[in-house]
Amino acid sequence: MNAGIVARRIFRQFLRDKRSVALMILAPILVLTLLWLVLDTDERAVEIAVIEAPESVYERLASGGMEVRALPESEAQEALNEAEIDALLRWDENRPLLMLEGSDPTNHSAIRTAIQQAMGVNLRDVVNVQYWHGSEDMNIFHYTGPVLVGFFIFFFVFIVGGVSFLRERTGGTLERVLTTPIHRYELVGGYLLGFGIFTVIQSLIIVLFSIYLLDMYMAGSLWRVIFITVLLALTALSLGTLLSAYAKNEFQMFQFIPLVIVPQVFFSGLFPIEGLAGWIQAIGKFMPLTYGAEALRGIMLRNEHLGELQWQVFMLLAFFVLFTLLNVKVLKRYRRL
Amino acid sequence: MIELSRVTHTFGKKTVIEDVDLSVRKGEVFGLLGPSGSGKTTLVRIMTGMIEPSEGTVWLREQQMPKRVLMKRFGYMAQEHALYQELTAKENLDFFASFYLRKKKKERIDYCLQLTKLTEDKDRIVSTFSGGMKRRLSLAIALVHDPEILILDEPTVGLDPVLRHEIWEEFHRLKNEGTTIFVTTHVMDEAEKCDRLAMLRDGRMIASGSPSEWKEELHVESIEDVFLHYGRRKV
Structure with a gap:
């Protein structure tokens, strides 16, 4: 089988190319670890200045995990102006006034909740709060984690697969291989097979690392996660090899990153897009990473089964098949037959 | 073994091959000469089936190209590595x-x-070659699949004279075994070693014949003079 011959060669070549192996496996691990270090924190300590507050309020604020400073008004105003503190609380005609610094929206709600608690209106005292999915300890790293795992696998497979196919084009070996009796689909199939084996290994290592060492939240089963990441990796591979036909050199291949990869990050669920206009949300429907990220979140955060994720799996498969068929067609440029 | 009939090929508006007829017989060494470009x-x-010509037909072993089974019949060496x-x-x-x-x-x-005298270096990585x-x-x-037809695009570029000589001896040995060889070259002493020659200029076939026929016809000493004669003349 000619595809097997191609796959075996890719495997050999790839094992010699230590840098690419490292790029596919170590780079995602490194970046995920850095993100874990940055994102996996409890809510950031908020600094707040209090002016002429009753002693009880002051104590309750301090016990609520906030850094509280008692400052004279002018100094507090200055600190707020320079963004050294996040908020100031002062009494205006016996009514507390909370002035937020305001340039960092991520801590607005944290401050408000903290103040509410300090003022004695704790939601937990009134309502019994429970979690259907996830848990109280979940933070931004746990929520974005599944998307990031999907994204890094997608990104690095796209680059490595695309560049290696590009090198075949520019080095003349692609044309040379097509003067043998190989079918075009066997060549593309060989590529998918050879790299496919690597993407399985890559997915396994990255997913195991994220779950067991970075302690990423994992409600579902491992094999379901691997199934989705491999499917996502194959989609990235077929897209990378297809687009390599439109690049003349490695640099032009990298020019696809802002065009093809970065937009997918925005629409894949890293940022909330539910509130956007329908047509903007629809852009995400044309991006494979959207479906991969939805499926990974479903499995890792909500223990969804593949049956519930049929649509996402179907769409990933559809992208994969489409890109592969286009690739076989584009190879006609090198040999009509 | 190789037949081209009225082959014309255009890239966009530019005609690169114009109305070429060519016939390579079984068991001969056929040389295609021509300046670069x-x-x-x-x-x-076009012969190897990588390009389908805009007009005209190509036959390999009496079968029309491009055809996938015919890919097995020839060995191909491209100009780049x-x-x-x-x-x-x-x-x-x-x-x-x-x-x-x-x-x-x-x-x-x-x-x-x-x-090819590579036995000792067979386990070396090619990038060190x-x-x-x-x-x-x-x-x-x-050569590896022992093909009946060899299509070689400037096979001896960058080789030292000793190795070039040895490779041409091998071509003649293969020819005597019945292999048909088609080479492009612009090394003139190689042209002398071909059974028949054709000259291409600006995509047109401007002359063909055996080395001795050419020399007689133009009253010149060497193929180099023939090359200069045809290369300069405007059609």
């Missing part, structure tokens, strides 16, 4: 041989390595 490589690619730099010489050969051969593969690989060694390996790949 004359369309030699395009013509070779077209080798996998990360693999060893033997792995490169093995990869290409696998598309054609099963049982005799190992034997043929060893034979072709020996023929010199230009000449890469040429020899490309040639070994073209």
